[in-house]
Amino acid sequence: MSVLVLCDHDRGILAEASLEALTFGRRLANDLGVTCNGVLIGEGADDASTSIASYGADSIYMVEHSLLTDYGPAAWGESLVQLVNETSPIAVLACGTDRGNEVIAHLAATLDAPFVANCLTVDAGNPSSWLMTRVQWGGSLLEDSELSTDQVKILTVAHHGIEAEQTNSSSPGQKESFTPELEESVTQTIVTDRVVLTQGITLSTSPVVVGGGRGVGSAEAFAPLEELAEELNGVVGCSRAVTNNGWRPHSDQVGQTGTRIAPQIYIANGISGAIQHWVGAMAAKNILAINIDPEANMVAKAGYAVIGDLHQVIPAVLEEVKRRKS
Amino acid sequence: MRLLVCVKRVPAPGARINITADEQDVDAAHLGFTTSPHEECALEEAVQIVENHGGEVTVLTLGPAEAEEQLRYAASVGAHHFVLLPVVEADWDPQRTASALTKAVQDLEEGSEPFDLVLFGNESADSGGFQVGVRVAQALSRPMVNGIKGIEMGEGTVTARREMDGGFEVYKMPTPAILGIKEGINLPRYPTMKGRLASKKAEVEVTEPTSEQGGQTRVRLHRPEEKVSETVILGKGPEAAPAVVDLLQELGVL
Numbered sequence A: 001m002s003v004l005v006l007c008d009h010d011r012g013i014l015a016e017a018s019l020e021a022l023t024f025g026r027r028l029a030n031d032l033g034v035t036c037n038g039v040l041i042g043e044g045a046d047d048a049s050t051s052i053a054s055y056g057a058d059s060i061y062m063v064e065h066s067l068l069t070d071y072g073p074a075a076w077g078e079s080l081v082q083l084v085n086e087t088s089p090i091a092v093l094a095c096g097t098d099r100g101n102e103v104i105a106h107l108a109a110t111l112d113a114p115f116v117a118n119c120l121t122v123d124a125g126n127p128s129s130w131l132m133t134r135v136q137w138g139g140s141l142l143e144d145s146e147l148s149t150d151q152v153k154i155l156t157v158a159h160h161g162i163e164a165e166q167t168n169s170s171s172p173g174q175k176e177s178f179t180p181e182l183e184e185s186v187t188q189t190i191v192t193d194r195v196v197l198t199q200g201i202t203l204s205t206s207p208v209v210v211g212g213g214r215g216v217g218s219a220e221a222f223a224p225l226e227e228l229a230e231e232l233n234g235v236v237g238c239s240r241a242v243t244n245n246g247w248r249p250h251s252d253q254v255g256q257t258g259t260r261i262a263p264q265i266y267i268a269n270g271i272s273g274a275i276q277h278w279v280g281a282m283a284a285k286n287i288l289a290i291n292i293d294p295e296a297n298m299v300a301k302a303g304y305a306v307i308g309d310l311h312q313v314i315p316a317v318l319e320e321v322k323r324r325k326s
Numbered sequence B: 001m002r003l004l005v006c007v008k009r010v011p012a013p014g015a016r017i018n019i020t021a022d023e024q025d026v027d028a029a030h031l032g033f034t035t036s037p038h039e040e041c042a043l044e045e046a047v048q049i050v051e052n053h054g055g056e057v058t059v060l061t062l063g064p065a066e067a068e069e070q071l072r073y074a075a076s077v078g079a080h081h082f083v084l085l086p087v088v089e090a091d092w093d094p095q096r097t098a099s100a101l102t103k104a105v106q107d108l109e110e111g112s113e114p115f116d117l118v119l120f121g122n123e124s125a126d127s128g129g130f131q132v133g134v135r136v137a138q139a140l141s142r143p144m145v146n147g148i149k150g151i152e153m154g155e156g157t158v159t160a161r162r163e164m165d166g167g168f169e170v171y172k173m174p175t176p177a178i179l180g181i182k183e184g185i186n187l188p189r190y191p192t193m194k195g196r197l198a199s200k201k202a203e204v205e206v207t208e209p210t211s212e213q214g215g216q217t218r219v220r221l222h223r224p225e226e227k228v229s230e231t232v233i234l235g236k237g238p239e240a241a242p243a244v245v246d247l248l249q250e251l252g253v254l
């Protein structure tokens, strides 16, 4: 008996979230008194296998096939289906990344089994009905959900829901190769090409984000925000009101359907702080809200605030920054 | 070209999401409703594709009778046909939703060619199950990729782009195919006056859904614990600038 953890990797580079899923899987396996086994599929799987054992995989299934080249949801999904049929695990889980959720959805669809996405906790006390707490609304809301099935239990683990924890085990983790039978049709959805866009600091990793909302008023009015971001070696972010107006590209959007940021400081200018924006910003270590409305949700939730018109405050801040720099 | 877009009606909460007393649903008493942003973009993409290649867009939703509002909105931005699968209970589980949508797609395709593309959102805005599109695709034996931010139609093929760290991946699939769309693929248009008028006349086909209960049941909704923080007001207006810059220096970002 086992818990199977699909480890998401890109040509050998393991998604950090996979280690969280492994940690989650190991704890679940301990609760159930079974083993926790990792699964690696596709090109570069060998490179990805090194760190997996130290996060709790008792053994690792290396899934190999000539059609398993680059990533492909159907190819990965079908491989996992066959591994599940072969090894009959109690549960299969993966991290709640784009790939993790997608492959697991394919597995669940093929088996016609339920799939609970983005779980934070699981109570596996009752064998035929597990209780999970899962994330809804991109993290603004939680749902307690019952998973009732006599089939294999299928779930993904919300990214950042738990911290990855290494085990003391020094054993290298036994590797077992598994070769599925794949039909040519799985290649219909395999990545055929990649385009690499080289960029400097990105919104998700920048230590400073200067955000603007509807209160900024126009595309042109972002100039002082850009200047401030540059002075602080940061980048500009924005709300959906801004992208909807065509003032900034969607790649600048912070929130549920945009980017999650986690800077040292987020300066939120003219942003009301709607819950869908907040879930993208809440991991910021510090938030400074600049808003004319002292009652704005962003002001209430921020650690620091300036009440006033951003069109006056930002130029004044810029001037002060330049004065101190010189 | 025939395209189908699946959209879901969801509440549009502001600063906070309130929950009904029985903990089964979002309290939408004072809220407006909307289509999820991902699905709004899927709709826009479908309308643009038929503008460029000719054809028609059908929009399908499973939801309360009021979801007609989202279908009429779709009419106002250029969609052609509208199908509502009415349900009375709150949110169906994703397996059940997928089985009802699959049946509806099969009915819509009866006696004609399959839809060249069926578009979904990457995930629904509220329940975020990350699976309905994949389940429908498998039931219909069509290729499906989620997270799409670029589409190019070819002769019997579709090339789709998906974002990844520092670039994007390219998928080339035969049609009929199914794609899950992410916000950012386009900038959805606003309805025109003419579109608004057309939406009033649009005919909405109402079909009772058939489905089987899935294995996931809601027990209750609740809010994550919030950190309550005292906000330090650094000042009012431009006079606050020195205090702001002090803070930036303290945090070591200047």
Ligand SMILES: Cc1cc2nc3c(=O)[nH]c(=O)nc-3n(C[C@H](O)[C@H](O)[C@H](O)COP(=O)(O)OP(=O)(O)OC[C@H]3O[C@@H](n4cnc5c(N)ncnc54)[C@H](O)[C@@H]3O)c2cc1C
Residues within 6 Å of the ligand: A212, A213, A214, A215, A216, A238, A239, A240, A241, A242, A253, A254, A255, A256, A257, A258, A259, A269, A270, A271, A272, A273, A274, A275, A276, A277, A280, A290, A291, A292, A293, A296, A308, A309, A310, A311, B011, B012, B013, B014, B034, B036, B037, B125
């Ligand atoms: C399913 C779903 C997903 C969504 N996803 C996202 C998302 O990913 N990201 C996102 O941002 N939104 C998202 N939204 C939209 C969200 O609900 C809000 O509509 C949006 O965040 C509002 O943007 P805003 O704060 O810029 O505008 P508003 O809410 O209009 O706020 C403008 C603010 O600017 C202030 N202001 C005005 N003038 C000035 C001035 N001169 N100086 C200082 N302050 C001023 C006002 O007091 C106000 O607080 C989503 C919505 C839904 C339904």
Ligand SMILES: Nc1ncnc2c1ncn2[C@@H]1O[C@H](COP(=O)(O)O)[C@@H](O)[C@H]1O
Residues within 6 Å of the ligand: B006, B007, B008, B009, B036, B038, B039, B060, B061, B062, B063, B094, B097, B119, B120, B121, B122, B123, B124, B125, B127, B128, B129, B130, B131, B132, B133
């Ligand atoms: N009730 C519904 N009616 C129509 N489409 C839906 C419904 N629920 C989900 N979908 C579609 O399926 C996608 C994925 O949903 P989910 O699996 O819930 O994240 C959504 O973005 C919608 O396009």
